[in-house]
Amino acid sequence: MTEAFRAHCPRCDGERKCLIHGEFDQPWCEDHGRNQMQGQMDHKLVQCAGCETVFYYRSSWDDQDWDGDYHPVTGESIITYPRTIVTYPVPEKKGHKPDWVWDIGQKDPQLFKILYEVYQAYEAESFILAAVGLRTAFDLTTTYLKIDPGHTLEQKVKELRENGVIGETEAMTLQTVTEAGNAAAHRGWSPDRETFQILLTTLEQFVHRVVVSGKAALSLNANIPARQPKPKKQPKPNS
Incomplete structure:
Protein backbone atom coordinates (compact mmCIF):
# COMPACT_ATOMS: atom_id res chain seq x y z
CA MET A 1 0.00 0.00 0.00
CA PRO A 89 8.39 22.57 -9.51
CA VAL A 90 7.71 25.59 -7.33
CA PRO A 91 4.06 26.59 -6.77
CA GLU A 92 2.57 28.32 -9.79
CA LYS A 93 1.71 32.00 -9.61
CA LYS A 94 -1.97 32.68 -9.16
CA GLY A 95 -4.02 34.45 -11.78
CA HIS A 96 -2.00 33.41 -14.83
CA LYS A 97 -2.75 29.87 -15.91
CA PRO A 98 -6.47 28.90 -15.88
CA ASP A 99 -7.16 25.39 -14.64
CA TRP A 100 -8.78 24.28 -17.91
CA VAL A 101 -5.39 24.49 -19.64
CA TRP A 102 -4.52 21.16 -17.99
CA ASP A 103 -7.49 19.52 -19.76
CA ILE A 104 -5.98 20.38 -23.14
CA GLY A 105 -3.15 17.95 -22.44
CA GLN A 106 -5.64 15.11 -22.93
CA LYS A 107 -6.83 16.52 -26.26
CA ASP A 108 -3.70 17.94 -27.86
CA PRO A 109 -0.38 17.49 -25.97
CA GLN A 110 1.53 19.77 -28.35
CA LEU A 111 -0.93 22.63 -27.90
CA PHE A 112 -0.79 22.13 -24.12
CA LYS A 113 3.02 22.29 -24.20
CA ILE A 114 3.17 25.59 -26.08
CA LEU A 115 0.46 27.14 -23.85
CA TYR A 116 2.37 26.02 -20.76
CA GLU A 117 5.53 27.67 -22.09
CA VAL A 118 3.59 30.84 -22.91
CA TYR A 119 2.56 31.12 -19.25
CA GLN A 120 6.12 30.42 -18.11
CA ALA A 121 7.40 33.22 -20.35
CA TYR A 122 4.63 35.49 -19.07
CA GLU A 123 5.52 34.82 -15.43
CA ALA A 124 9.19 35.53 -16.24
CA GLU A 125 8.11 38.77 -17.99
CA SER A 126 9.67 37.55 -21.25
CA PHE A 127 6.95 39.22 -23.28
CA ILE A 128 8.61 38.88 -26.71
CA LEU A 129 8.81 35.09 -26.31
CA ALA A 130 5.30 34.98 -24.84
CA ALA A 131 3.87 36.97 -27.79
CA VAL A 132 5.53 34.62 -30.29
CA GLY A 133 4.09 31.73 -28.29
CA LEU A 134 0.56 33.16 -28.64
CA ARG A 135 0.94 33.14 -32.41
CA THR A 136 2.16 29.52 -32.33
CA ALA A 137 -0.69 28.51 -30.00
CA PHE A 138 -3.22 30.00 -32.42
CA ASP A 139 -1.54 28.14 -35.28
CA LEU A 140 -1.74 24.81 -33.40
CA THR A 141 -5.38 25.44 -32.48
CA THR A 142 -6.29 25.86 -36.14
CA THR A 143 -4.50 22.60 -36.91
CA TYR A 144 -6.60 20.96 -34.20
CA LEU A 145 -9.66 22.34 -36.02
CA LYS A 146 -8.48 20.70 -39.29
CA ILE A 147 -7.54 23.98 -41.00
CA ASP A 148 -4.92 23.44 -43.72
CA PRO A 149 -1.52 23.94 -41.98
CA GLY A 150 -0.10 25.28 -45.26
CA HIS A 151 -2.25 28.42 -45.08
CA THR A 152 -0.86 31.67 -43.76
CA LEU A 153 -2.13 32.86 -40.39
CA GLU A 154 -4.23 35.50 -42.13
CA GLN A 155 -5.80 32.83 -44.38
CA LYS A 156 -6.53 30.68 -41.33
CA VAL A 157 -8.38 33.53 -39.62
CA LYS A 158 -10.36 34.12 -42.83
CA GLU A 159 -11.27 30.43 -43.14
CA LEU A 160 -12.43 30.26 -39.52
CA ARG A 161 -14.66 33.27 -40.25
CA GLU A 162 -16.06 31.79 -43.45
CA ASN A 163 -16.74 28.43 -41.77
CA GLY A 164 -18.73 30.13 -39.01
CA VAL A 165 -16.28 29.11 -36.24
CA ILE A 166 -15.71 32.75 -35.29
CA GLY A 167 -17.59 35.96 -35.89
CA GLU A 168 -16.40 39.17 -37.47
CA THR A 169 -15.34 40.81 -34.20
CA GLU A 170 -13.41 37.75 -33.00
CA ALA A 171 -11.75 37.48 -36.41
CA MET A 172 -10.41 41.03 -35.99
CA THR A 173 -9.17 40.39 -32.46
CA LEU A 174 -7.44 37.14 -33.44
CA GLN A 175 -5.90 38.95 -36.39
CA THR A 176 -4.41 41.37 -33.87
CA VAL A 177 -2.96 38.45 -31.87
CA THR A 178 -1.26 37.00 -34.96
CA GLU A 179 0.07 40.40 -36.05
CA ALA A 180 1.47 40.97 -32.55
CA GLY A 181 3.20 37.58 -32.71
CA ASN A 182 4.66 38.43 -36.11
CA ALA A 183 5.95 41.77 -34.84
CA ALA A 184 7.59 40.07 -31.85
CA ALA A 185 9.13 37.31 -33.96
CA HIS A 186 10.39 39.39 -36.88
CA ARG A 187 10.84 42.90 -35.50
CA GLY A 188 11.64 42.28 -31.84
CA TRP A 189 8.52 44.10 -30.64
CA SER A 190 7.82 43.63 -26.95
CA PRO A 191 4.36 44.33 -25.52
CA ASP A 192 4.05 45.65 -21.99
CA ARG A 193 2.27 43.58 -19.34
CA GLU A 194 -1.12 45.22 -19.85
CA THR A 195 -0.99 44.84 -23.64
CA PHE A 196 0.10 41.21 -23.41
CA GLN A 197 -2.71 40.45 -20.93
CA ILE A 198 -5.25 41.67 -23.50
CA LEU A 199 -3.70 39.50 -26.22
CA LEU A 200 -3.58 36.50 -23.88
CA THR A 201 -7.22 36.87 -22.83
CA THR A 202 -8.27 37.05 -26.48
CA LEU A 203 -6.51 33.78 -27.31
CA GLU A 204 -7.68 32.08 -24.09
CA GLN A 205 -11.32 32.77 -24.92
CA PHE A 206 -10.89 31.36 -28.43
CA VAL A 207 -9.00 28.21 -27.34
CA HIS A 208 -11.36 27.48 -24.45
CA ARG A 209 -14.44 27.82 -26.64
CA VAL A 210 -13.29 25.74 -29.63
CA VAL A 211 -11.13 23.12 -27.88
CA VAL A 212 -12.57 22.69 -24.38
CA SER A 213 -16.20 23.81 -24.02
CA GLY A 214 -17.12 23.65 -27.71
CA LYS A 215 -16.19 20.01 -28.12
CA ALA A 216 -17.82 19.17 -24.80
CA ALA A 217 -21.07 20.78 -25.91
CA LEU A 218 -21.08 18.86 -29.18
CA SER A 219 -20.67 15.59 -27.28
CA LEU A 220 -24.01 16.24 -25.54
CA ASN A 221 -25.98 15.88 -28.77
CA ALA A 222 -26.27 12.12 -28.42
CA ASN A 223 -27.87 12.49 -24.97
CA ILE A 224 -30.43 15.15 -25.89
CA PRO A 225 -33.76 13.69 -27.05
CA ALA A 226 -34.65 14.51 -30.62
CA ARG A 227 -37.57 16.78 -31.27
CA GLN A 228 -40.73 14.79 -31.90
CA PRO A 229 -42.72 15.64 -35.03
CA LYS A 230 -46.04 17.32 -34.41
CA PRO A 231 -49.09 15.23 -35.28
CA LYS A 232 -50.74 16.17 -38.53
CA LYS A 233 -53.97 18.10 -38.26
CA GLN A 234 -57.00 16.01 -39.03
CA PRO A 235 -59.38 17.45 -41.65
CA LYS A 236 -62.62 18.74 -40.24
CA PRO A 237 -65.62 16.53 -41.05
CA ASN A 238 -68.13 17.94 -43.50
CA SER A 239 -71.26 19.18 -41.76
Whole structure:
Protein backbone atom coordinates (compact mmCIF):
# COMPACT_ATOMS: atom_id res chain seq x y z
CA MET A 1 0.00 0.00 0.00
CA THR A 2 1.37 3.45 -0.98
CA GLU A 3 2.22 5.58 2.06
CA ALA A 4 0.54 8.98 2.34
CA PHE A 5 1.47 12.25 4.05
CA ARG A 6 0.59 15.94 3.71
CA ALA A 7 2.68 18.31 1.59
CA HIS A 8 2.33 21.58 -0.31
CA CYS A 9 1.17 20.74 -3.86
CA PRO A 10 2.72 23.10 -6.47
CA ARG A 11 -0.37 23.00 -8.68
CA CYS A 12 -3.07 23.31 -5.99
CA ASP A 13 -0.75 25.74 -4.14
CA GLY A 14 -1.90 24.43 -0.79
CA GLU A 15 -1.28 21.61 1.66
CA ARG A 16 -2.80 18.39 0.34
CA LYS A 17 -2.78 14.69 1.05
CA CYS A 18 -0.01 13.19 -1.10
CA LEU A 19 1.09 9.66 -1.99
CA ILE A 20 4.76 8.70 -1.68
CA HIS A 21 6.05 6.79 -4.71
CA GLY A 22 9.69 6.76 -3.66
CA GLU A 23 11.90 8.12 -0.88
CA PHE A 24 15.52 8.27 0.20
CA ASP A 25 17.00 9.61 3.47
CA GLN A 26 20.50 11.11 3.20
CA PRO A 27 22.26 11.82 6.54
CA TRP A 28 25.55 13.72 6.35
CA CYS A 29 28.39 14.70 8.64
CA GLU A 30 31.35 17.05 8.16
CA ASP A 31 34.32 16.83 10.54
CA HIS A 32 36.67 19.83 10.66
CA GLY A 33 38.87 18.85 13.59
CA ARG A 34 37.35 20.45 16.66
CA ASN A 35 34.18 21.42 14.81
CA GLN A 36 31.68 18.94 13.50
CA MET A 37 28.48 19.56 11.57
CA GLN A 38 25.76 17.08 10.81
CA GLY A 39 22.28 16.97 9.39
CA GLN A 40 20.03 15.09 7.01
CA MET A 41 18.15 15.53 3.73
CA ASP A 42 15.01 13.46 3.13
CA HIS A 43 14.03 13.11 -0.55
CA LYS A 44 10.58 12.04 -1.76
CA LEU A 45 8.84 11.59 -5.10
CA VAL A 46 5.19 12.30 -4.33
CA GLN A 47 1.84 12.69 -6.08
CA CYS A 48 -1.03 14.93 -5.01
CA ALA A 49 -4.08 12.81 -4.22
CA GLY A 50 -6.30 15.59 -5.55
CA CYS A 51 -4.96 16.95 -8.87
CA GLU A 52 -2.53 13.99 -9.33
CA THR A 53 0.46 16.24 -10.00
CA VAL A 54 3.79 14.45 -9.41
CA PHE A 55 6.53 16.52 -7.77
CA TYR A 56 9.79 16.35 -5.83
CA TYR A 57 9.78 17.04 -2.08
CA ARG A 58 12.87 17.60 0.08
CA SER A 59 13.02 18.15 3.82
CA SER A 60 16.40 19.03 5.41
CA TRP A 61 17.90 20.06 8.74
CA ASP A 62 21.34 20.67 10.25
CA ASP A 63 22.60 21.09 13.80
CA GLN A 64 23.80 24.65 13.19
CA ASP A 65 20.21 25.83 13.01
CA TRP A 66 18.35 24.99 16.21
CA ASP A 67 15.77 26.29 18.67
CA GLY A 68 15.88 25.83 22.45
CA ASP A 69 12.96 25.55 24.86
CA TYR A 70 12.03 23.98 28.18
CA HIS A 71 9.53 21.23 28.94
CA PRO A 72 6.57 22.87 30.76
CA VAL A 73 6.39 20.09 33.39
CA THR A 74 9.89 18.67 33.91
CA GLY A 75 11.81 21.84 33.11
CA GLU A 76 14.24 19.89 30.96
CA SER A 77 15.76 21.70 28.01
CA ILE A 78 14.44 20.73 24.58
CA ILE A 79 16.44 21.19 21.39
CA THR A 80 14.61 21.18 18.06
CA TYR A 81 15.99 21.52 14.53
CA PRO A 82 13.72 23.44 12.14
CA ARG A 83 13.32 21.79 8.76
CA THR A 84 13.66 23.51 5.40
CA ILE A 85 11.13 22.30 2.82
CA VAL A 86 11.77 22.54 -0.91
CA THR A 87 9.44 21.32 -3.69
CA TYR A 88 9.97 21.23 -7.43
CA PRO A 89 8.39 22.57 -9.51
CA VAL A 90 7.71 25.59 -7.33
CA PRO A 91 4.06 26.59 -6.77
CA GLU A 92 2.57 28.32 -9.79
CA LYS A 93 1.71 32.00 -9.61
CA LYS A 94 -1.97 32.68 -9.16
CA GLY A 95 -4.02 34.45 -11.78
CA HIS A 96 -2.00 33.41 -14.83
CA LYS A 97 -2.75 29.87 -15.91
CA PRO A 98 -6.47 28.90 -15.88
CA ASP A 99 -7.16 25.39 -14.64
CA TRP A 100 -8.78 24.28 -17.91
CA VAL A 101 -5.39 24.49 -19.64
CA TRP A 102 -4.52 21.16 -17.99
CA ASP A 103 -7.49 19.52 -19.76
CA ILE A 104 -5.98 20.38 -23.14
CA GLY A 105 -3.15 17.95 -22.44
CA GLN A 106 -5.64 15.11 -22.93
CA LYS A 107 -6.83 16.52 -26.26
CA ASP A 108 -3.70 17.94 -27.86
CA PRO A 109 -0.38 17.49 -25.97
CA GLN A 110 1.53 19.77 -28.35
CA LEU A 111 -0.93 22.63 -27.90
CA PHE A 112 -0.79 22.13 -24.12
CA LYS A 113 3.02 22.29 -24.20
CA ILE A 114 3.17 25.59 -26.08
CA LEU A 115 0.46 27.14 -23.85
CA TYR A 116 2.37 26.02 -20.76
CA GLU A 117 5.53 27.67 -22.09
CA VAL A 118 3.59 30.84 -22.91
CA TYR A 119 2.56 31.12 -19.25
CA GLN A 120 6.12 30.42 -18.11
CA ALA A 121 7.40 33.22 -20.35
CA TYR A 122 4.63 35.49 -19.07
CA GLU A 123 5.52 34.82 -15.43
CA ALA A 124 9.19 35.53 -16.24
CA GLU A 125 8.11 38.77 -17.99
CA SER A 126 9.67 37.55 -21.25
CA PHE A 127 6.95 39.22 -23.28
CA ILE A 128 8.61 38.88 -26.71
CA LEU A 129 8.81 35.09 -26.31
CA ALA A 130 5.30 34.98 -24.84
CA ALA A 131 3.87 36.97 -27.79
CA VAL A 132 5.53 34.62 -30.29
CA GLY A 133 4.09 31.73 -28.29
CA LEU A 134 0.56 33.16 -28.64
CA ARG A 135 0.94 33.14 -32.41
CA THR A 136 2.16 29.52 -32.33
CA ALA A 137 -0.69 28.51 -30.00
CA PHE A 138 -3.22 30.00 -32.42
CA ASP A 139 -1.54 28.14 -35.28
CA LEU A 140 -1.74 24.81 -33.40
CA THR A 141 -5.38 25.44 -32.48
CA THR A 142 -6.29 25.86 -36.14
CA THR A 143 -4.50 22.60 -36.91
CA TYR A 144 -6.60 20.96 -34.20
CA LEU A 145 -9.66 22.34 -36.02
CA LYS A 146 -8.48 20.70 -39.29
CA ILE A 147 -7.54 23.98 -41.00
CA ASP A 148 -4.92 23.44 -43.72
CA PRO A 149 -1.52 23.94 -41.98
CA GLY A 150 -0.10 25.28 -45.26
CA HIS A 151 -2.25 28.42 -45.08
CA THR A 152 -0.86 31.67 -43.76
CA LEU A 153 -2.13 32.86 -40.39
CA GLU A 154 -4.23 35.50 -42.13
CA GLN A 155 -5.80 32.83 -44.38
CA LYS A 156 -6.53 30.68 -41.33
CA VAL A 157 -8.38 33.53 -39.62
CA LYS A 158 -10.36 34.12 -42.83
CA GLU A 159 -11.27 30.43 -43.14
CA LEU A 160 -12.43 30.26 -39.52
CA ARG A 161 -14.66 33.27 -40.25
CA GLU A 162 -16.06 31.79 -43.45
CA ASN A 163 -16.74 28.43 -41.77
CA GLY A 164 -18.73 30.13 -39.01
CA VAL A 165 -16.28 29.11 -36.24
CA ILE A 166 -15.71 32.75 -35.29
CA GLY A 167 -17.59 35.96 -35.89
CA GLU A 168 -16.40 39.17 -37.47
CA THR A 169 -15.34 40.81 -34.20
CA GLU A 170 -13.41 37.75 -33.00
CA ALA A 171 -11.75 37.48 -36.41
CA MET A 172 -10.41 41.03 -35.99
CA THR A 173 -9.17 40.39 -32.46
CA LEU A 174 -7.44 37.14 -33.44
CA GLN A 175 -5.90 38.95 -36.39
CA THR A 176 -4.41 41.37 -33.87
CA VAL A 177 -2.96 38.45 -31.87
CA THR A 178 -1.26 37.00 -34.96
CA GLU A 179 0.07 40.40 -36.05
CA ALA A 180 1.47 40.97 -32.55
CA GLY A 181 3.20 37.58 -32.71
CA ASN A 182 4.66 38.43 -36.11
CA ALA A 183 5.95 41.77 -34.84
CA ALA A 184 7.59 40.07 -31.85
CA ALA A 185 9.13 37.31 -33.96
CA HIS A 186 10.39 39.39 -36.88
CA ARG A 187 10.84 42.90 -35.50
CA GLY A 188 11.64 42.28 -31.84
CA TRP A 189 8.52 44.10 -30.64
CA SER A 190 7.82 43.63 -26.95
CA PRO A 191 4.36 44.33 -25.52
CA ASP A 192 4.05 45.65 -21.99
CA ARG A 193 2.27 43.58 -19.34
CA GLU A 194 -1.12 45.22 -19.85
CA THR A 195 -0.99 44.84 -23.64
CA PHE A 196 0.10 41.21 -23.41
CA GLN A 197 -2.71 40.45 -20.93
CA ILE A 198 -5.25 41.67 -23.50
CA LEU A 199 -3.70 39.50 -26.22
CA LEU A 200 -3.58 36.50 -23.88
CA THR A 201 -7.22 36.87 -22.83
CA THR A 202 -8.27 37.05 -26.48
CA LEU A 203 -6.51 33.78 -27.31
CA GLU A 204 -7.68 32.08 -24.09
CA GLN A 205 -11.32 32.77 -24.92
CA PHE A 206 -10.89 31.36 -28.43
CA VAL A 207 -9.00 28.21 -27.34
CA HIS A 208 -11.36 27.48 -24.45
CA ARG A 209 -14.44 27.82 -26.64
CA VAL A 210 -13.29 25.74 -29.63
CA VAL A 211 -11.13 23.12 -27.88
CA VAL A 212 -12.57 22.69 -24.38
CA SER A 213 -16.20 23.81 -24.02
CA GLY A 214 -17.12 23.65 -27.71
CA LYS A 215 -16.19 20.01 -28.12
CA ALA A 216 -17.82 19.17 -24.80
CA ALA A 217 -21.07 20.78 -25.91
CA LEU A 218 -21.08 18.86 -29.18
CA SER A 219 -20.67 15.59 -27.28
CA LEU A 220 -24.01 16.24 -25.54
CA ASN A 221 -25.98 15.88 -28.77
CA ALA A 222 -26.27 12.12 -28.42
CA ASN A 223 -27.87 12.49 -24.97
CA ILE A 224 -30.43 15.15 -25.89
CA PRO A 225 -33.76 13.69 -27.05
CA ALA A 226 -34.65 14.51 -30.62
CA ARG A 227 -37.57 16.78 -31.27
CA GLN A 228 -40.73 14.79 -31.90
CA PRO A 229 -42.72 15.64 -35.03
CA LYS A 230 -46.04 17.32 -34.41
CA PRO A 231 -49.09 15.23 -35.28
CA LYS A 232 -50.74 16.17 -38.53
CA LYS A 233 -53.97 18.10 -38.26
CA GLN A 234 -57.00 16.01 -39.03
CA PRO A 235 -59.38 17.45 -41.65
CA LYS A 236 -62.62 18.74 -40.24
CA PRO A 237 -65.62 16.53 -41.05
CA ASN A 238 -68.13 17.94 -43.50
CA SER A 239 -71.26 19.18 -41.76
